[in-house]
Amino acid sequence: MTTIGIDLGTTNSACGVWTKDGVKLIPNRLGEILTPSVISLDTNNELIVGRGARQRLINHSDRTVATFKRLMGTDHTIFLGRMGFNATELSSLVLRSLKEDAEAYLEEPVSSAVISVPAYFNDNQRQATRQAAELAGLKVERLINEPTAAAITYGLHQKQEGMFLILDFGGGTFDVSLLEYFDGVMEVHASAGDNHLGGEDFVDAMVANVLAQNQLSRDTISALDLQNLYLQMEGAKRKLGPGQTLTLTLGKKTIEFEVTQDWFIEVCTPLLLRAKTPIERALRDGKIPVSSIDDVILVGGSTRLAPFRSMVGRMFGRLPSCHIDPDTVVAMGAAIQAGLVMRDEALDDVVLTDVCPFTLGTAVANEPYDRDLSYLPIIERNCVVPISIVRRLFTASHNQSVVRVNVYQGESPDIKKNIFLGEIKVRVPKGPKGDEAVDVRYSYDANGILEVDVTVVSTGVNRQLVIERAPGALSDAEKQAARAKLAGLKFHPREGEENRMLVARAERLYESSLDHRREFVGKLLDHFHYALDRQLPHEIEQAQAYMKDMLNQMESENWF
Amino acid sequence: MWPWSELGLESTDDVRAIKKAYARLLKQTRPDEHPEAFQRLHQAYKDALASAQPQYHQPAPTLAEPAPLESTKAAQEPSLASGLFQPLNHAEDKPPPNVDPFPGQPADETPFQPDNQPPDNKPFLDKTDGEPSYLKSAVIKLEQEPPPQIDIDTAKTVRGRKILQFVRGGRSTAAPPPIDSTPAAGYGLRILAFALDMLVIALVLIIGQFVWAKTMGNAGLPLWLAAPALYPLTALLCEGSRMQATPGKRLLGLKVVNPDLMPLSQLHNAGRFLVFVLTTALLWKGIWLINAFLHGRLLHDRISRSYVVHVRHLGG
Structure with missing residues (x-):
């Protein structure tokens, strides 16, 4: 039985395993390390996960979904064809695919995993991630914060000691962690982040800007055109360099659009400025002088953006490091953590301490200003976990018979601006106000899961928090139903995956080309189908290689 | 609480010794196995560090706003901008450590923050006079108004379409209104x-x-x-x-x-x-x-x- 480490990303996912000779990243069925977090359902209700699904994002956009990690912890439903899924279920499909890849690669069953989550994920989002793993048949040994995973990779793999500032800028989230590694201790000093800032936002801003320039709105152009525009902008973002001219189809008109660096910087500056806030907060909370930071480490695909690197360079007056592939460094860290959890002897002398990245508290009526409830922090952000803190609270009015403890997460003094996580009600004996007391205990464990427990001092009655309708959370019955629904979905047979991916890619190229280019792709497709129909393995292999070669030549930009 | 006895040390200013002692004890009191003992040990460690190096208790410096550069300035220096972005794009292919990804720029010109300088109120980013030219193209046009903060966490809790623009593909709909059931x-x-x-x-x-x-x-x-x-x-x-x-x-x-x-x-x-x-x-x-x-x-x-x-x- 093996425990694997999984990086479940907004754009791409990856997994790895700890072996006797160190970390091993696990290739998927296409032989690639990165599996795009994209799900598509074909007309036979068979699932396509990864690159094949990503190819279908344009011409089957109503049956394909990407970037759903951003909906984790909410109850939004995405429809693929006629079937509705929430983000938890979609994530579980990606996890299931990764699990099967790992089983095929390791040739043994995989039943548990360490999964990385953005440090700034809240309790609901962490629970949703856990449930996704459960639905995929994986036991979650540990949820690890992504920057921490990256730091583990740098610290343990590269044997670097010292103070690191990790900037994890992924497809959907931006996380900052300040860590120190010494004598086998990996200590997180502070974490901060922005849950809704990532590479996808840059593309979003570019698309919005292009549409605004042409006086269009999202609703006035077709879904196909919009998806196309997204993919073109994504490509432009990745190739950003000396100006490039794109031909954009927007509804009825076709325009030539020049993507220049100045334009990109102008569009993205507000987003880049947002990235500064968490960096400053982490440094302030960690109480570490900037001069004692030994290295600034970049993690996540979005850190490849030149303007971001320049900004970091300016802020710290030095060049950040990124000598491990920023796309896989988190998966490697998760795999090392999996090894740690299994207590592999090679890792036995390493201890990891993490922090709770946000403040958890409750609402209280403070006399004499009890017009409104005010926020009472119980666990302050960036204190080391596991931690358990008790606060004694008293009844606020005469003859009060029930005490309600609301659980909030957030930093704002205004409780309405914090995230409501749940509530507990306990009965207390009636009496004059201030006579009865409850002990409220908040316990935050190393997985980032919060437990709240309320005890009435006089009667000893004890209640624990069960967050009843946390958005996106499933009850046991719902879990059963979801499991049944997902079990009914079959993955495409593994052998055909590569071929199907090529066909999808060619079809997309066919739709986006014109004239002789289109004709040529059509011929290629015919040739390929012919080879597939003849079912002679060596011929299929040849046809595959040829097809791949041709398609690569045709789209020299390989951003799918 | 007296931190030194918890750490098994005599009172000392030697940060290295404190860290060594903490690391040794931490391996016997792992956070997931002995949470309470760990909290005690960690507190002692923090207290010891604070008394050994008082600067740890000073507030960390606030990073400066990037100096407001006009975007027109970049327009006047197109060659500089492209000069920066060119090597950076190549840098994404895992440059080996300690190799300057900007060939042509002497490495000792990199403006490192001088060590041991107490965090003063003058943020070092204001000292941009001597910056090497390639950093200039980090053109951040700073608007006077604060960047738009999207209040996602509020948007998320309100049933509406706002959040759905973040998801691509699929026919995304909000959950059906509760009245349907x-x-x-x-x-x-x-x-x-x-x-x-x-x-x-x-x-x-x-x-x-x-x-x-x-x-x-x-x-x-x-x-x-x-x-x-x-x-x-x-x-x-x-x-x-x-x-x-x-x-x-x-x-x-x-x-x-x-x-x-x-x-x-x-x-x-x-x-x-x-x-x-x-x-x-x-x-x-x-x-x-x-x-x-x-x-x-x-x-x-x-x-x-x-x-x-x-x-x-x-x-x-």
């Missing part, structure tokens, strides 16, 4: 509620007239006959109040709600009133017949997109 109150119940309302209004009028007659003398006409005309007005006042129901509906446990099962806004309620008056005036007795076939969602409910449901379906 909530049965409407039946026609029979609604008629009963109406009859009760009439009774209540008539009673009020009779009592009112009785009191009036006692004090001011007889008014003549039996006023309770005006009850049907007063019904819409009662509905307008009561359904817009916190009761969310006319007295008759309230007695039968019914409430008027919007598709989110929330109370109607005053405007919505006024609309509902108007629709009720108009449909009744237009169809007169026909409305009874039509409503009989509408499965409890009466004509004016449907037109005004309001719902009458039993409180037991509202979940408290």
Whole structure:
């Protein structure tokens, strides 16, 4: 039985395993390390996960979904064809695919995993991630914060000691962690982040800007055109360099659009400025002088953006490091953590301490200003976990018979601006106000899961928090139903995956080309189908290689 | 608490020794196995560090705003900008450590923050005079107003389409409104509620007239006959109040709600009133017949997109 480490990303996912000779990243069925977090359902209700699904994002956009990690912890439903899924279920499909890849690669069953989550994920989002793993048949040994995973990779793999500032800028989230590694201790000093800032936002801003320039709105152009525009902008973002001219189809008109660096910087500056806030907060909370930071480490695909690197360079007056592939460094860290959890002897002398990245508290009526409830922090952000803190609270009015403890997460003094996580009600004996007391205990464990427990001092009655309708959370019955629904979905047979991916890619190229280019792709497709129909393995292999070669030549930009 | 005994050390300024002692003890008190002992040890470690290096207790410096560079400046220096972006794009292919990704720029020109400089109030980023030219193209045009903060966490909790723009592909829809899974109150119940309302209004009028007659003398006409005309007005006042129901509906446990099962806004309620008056005036007795076939969602409910449901379906 093996425990694997999984990086479940907004754009791409990856997994790895700890072996006797160190970390091993696990290739998927296409032989690639990165599996795009994209799900598509074909007309036979068979699932396509990864690159094949990503190819279908344009011409089957109503049956394909990407970037759903951003909906984790909410109850939004995405429809693929006629079937509705929430983000938890979609994530579980990606996890299931990764699990099967790992089983095929390791040739043994995989039943548990360490999964990385953005440090700034809240309790609901962490629970949703856990449930996704459960639905995929994986036991979650540990949820690890992504920057921490990256730091583990740098610290343990590269044997670097010292103070690191990790900037994890992924497809959907931006996380900052300040860590120190010494004598086998990996200590997180502070974490901060922005849950809704990532590479996808840059593309979003570019698309919005292009549409605004042409006086269009999202609703006035077709879904196909919009998806196309997204993919073109994504490509432009990745190739950003000396100006490039794109031909954009927007509804009825076709325009030539020049993507220049100045334009990109102008569009993205507000987003880049947002990235500064968490960096400053982490440094302030960690109480570490900037001069004692030994290295600034970049993690996540979005850190490849030149303007971001320049900004970091300016802020710290030095060049950040990124000598491990920023796309896989988190998966490697998760795999090392999996090894740690299994207590592999090679890792036995390493201890990891993490922090709770946000403040958890409750609402209280403070006399004499009890017009409104005010926020009472119980666990302050960036204190080391596991931690358990008790606060004694008293009844606020005469003859009060029930005490309600609301659980909030957030930093704002205004409780309405914090995230409501749940509530507990306990009965207390009636009496004059201030006579009865409850002990409220908040316990935050190393997985980032919060437990709240309320005890009435006089009667000893004890209640624990069960967050009843946390958005996106499933009850046991719902879990059963979801499991049944997902079990009914079959993955495409593994052998055909590569071929199907090529066909999808060619079809997309066919739709986006014109004239002789289109004709040529059509011929290629015919040739390929012919080879597939003849079912002679060596011929299929040849046809595959040829097809791949041709398609690569045709789209020299390989951003799918 | 005295941190040194917890760490098994004599009082010392040697940060290295403190860290060594902490690391050694931490391996015996792993956080997931002995959470409380770990908290004690960690606190002792922090206290020891704080007394050994007082600067740890100073607030960390705030990073400066990037100096406001005009974007026109970049436009004047196009070659510089492209000069920067070119090597950076190549740098993404894992440059080996300690190799300067900017060939042509002497490495010692990199503006490292001088070590051991106490964090003063003058943020080092203001010292941009001596910066190497390639950093200039980090053109951040700083707007005066703060960057737009999207209040996602609020948006997320409100059922709406705002958040869905972040998801690509799929036919994304919000979860169906809760009203879809909530049965409407039946026609029979609604008629009963109406009859009760009439009774209540008539009673009020009779009592009112009785009191009036006692004090001011007889008014003549039996006023309770005006009850049907007063019904819409009662509905307008009561359904817009916190009761969310006319007295008759309230007695039968019914409430008027919007598709989110929330109370109607005053405007919505006024609309509902108007629709009720108009449909009744237009169809007169026909409305009874039509409503009989509408499965409890009466004509004016449907037109005004309001719902009458039993409180037991509202979940408290």
